[in-house]
Amino acid sequence: xxxxxxxxxxxxxxxxxxxxxxxxxxxxxxxxxxxxxxxxxxxxxxxxxxxxxxxxxxxxxxxxxxxxxxxxxxxxxxxxxxxxxxxxxxxxxxxxxxxxxxxxxxxxxxxxxxxxxxxxxxxxx
Amino acid sequence: xxxxxxxxxxxxxxxxxxxxxxxxxxxxxxxxxxxxxxxxxxxxxxxxxxxxxxxxxxxxxxxxxxxxxxxxxxxxxxxxxxxxxxxxxxxxxxxxxxxxxxxxxxxxxxxxxx
Numbered sequence: 001x002x003x004x005x006x007x008x009x010x011x012x013x014x015x016x017x018x019x020x021x022x023x024x025x026x027x028x029x030x031x032x033x034x035x036x037x038x039x040x041x042x043x044x045x046x047x048x049x050x051x052x053x054x055x056x057x058x059x060x061x062x063x064x065x066x067x068x069x070x071x072x073x074x075x076x077x078x079x080x081x082x083x084x085x086x087x088x089x090x091x092x093x094x095x096x097x098x099x100x101x102x103x104x105x106x107x108x109x110x111x112x113x114x115x116x117x118x119x120x121x122x123x124x125x
Numbered sequence: 126x127x128x129x130x131x132x133x134x135x136x137x138x139x140x141x142x143x144x145x146x147x148x149x150x151x152x153x154x155x156x157x158x159x160x161x162x163x164x165x166x167x168x169x170x171x172x173x174x175x176x177x178x179x180x181x182x183x184x185x186x187x188x189x190x191x192x193x194x195x196x197x198x199x200x201x202x203x204x205x206x207x208x209x210x211x212x213x214x215x216x217x218x219x220x221x222x223x224x225x226x227x228x229x230x231x232x233x234x235x236x237x238x239x
Contacts, residue, residue: 034226043216043231044170091168097225114220114227116162116170 002028002098006117013084014125021079021120023094029074030096034114035067038091047092050077084124093119127152129219131230138207139238146202146233148217154178157221159193159200164232165213176200207237 003026013019023033031052036044048069049057056069066088068080077096081088095114128151138144150159161173174184176193184191188205204211214234218227 032225043229044227046226049226093168093170095170113160113172113175114225115172118167118169121168 002026002096002113002115004094004096004115004117006094006120008120009118010121010123012123012125015085016083019081019084019122021081021092021094021122023077023079023096023117025075025096025098025115028096028098030077030098031074032097033071033077034095034097035069035077035079036093036095038093038119040091044093047079081122084122086124089122089124091119091121093117127154127219127221127228129217129228129230131215131217131233133233134231135234135236137236137238140209141206142237143203143205144207144235144237146204146215146217146235148200148202148230150198150200150217150219152219152221154221157219160218160220160227161191161200161202162216162218163213164216170216173202204235207235209237209239211235212237 005024005026007022011019033050035047037047038044046059047062050069050071052071052074058064066082071077093116095116097114130149132147136144157178159176162170163173164170174191181193181195190203192201212235214232216232217230220227
């Protein structure tokens with residue numbers, strides 16, 4: 001399958017600092033990337049949908065000024081946690097959708113699969 | 126509203142046993158797709174399978190098999206002759222719409238003991 005690289009894998013920071021997480025699709029172009037948050041022993045919760053060249057779409061309850069998303073190229077999206085606080089400590093995981101080219105009848109394409117990065121474990125002291 | 130239910134929170138089996146992970150979904154969409162992902166202790170999600178709503182054929186891949194039944198809105202996953210390396214959390218997910226965002230179930234933690 002396609003490869004999605006997420007960096008860093010782990011970060012420990014002091015309260016009040018900002019942390020940037022990168023998500024790269026290595027062998028395909030991803031017009032859409034997704035950012036999820038996962039609390040211990042819980043499921044993945046979608047935070048935002050990131051579209052290349054446009055503003056991200058945030059899920060209800062997610063502060064867009066707190067979690068800045070930039071998707072400047074077809075292979076890179078970044079999530080910046082601004083002024084991080086201990087309650088922001090969590091596992092953040094990105095995914096990139098391998099659409100395989102044209103957005104025609106997406107359900108019939110053999111691709112249109114989300115591939116996930118390895119995740120970033122953020123600990124805010 | 127879209128929803129995915131994985132009723133089994135944790136399952137523990139002994140190596141070589143067969144195990145089935147249940148997934149029930151709810152959607153009003155007529156076209157949608159379903160996924161299974163594996164999350165080992167390392168954290169990354171590994172894609173296992175995607176199934177379109179109009180394709181009810183069961184699928185087998187090695188020791189893995191999937192049973193998709195629209196009549197019961199279920200997409201169950203069976204591991205035959207389980208191995209210790211199968212120990213992980215398995216997530217079932219529902220996707221739909223042009224954006225392709227996924228709705229995840231709460232996951233089933235599978236522990237395979239030697």
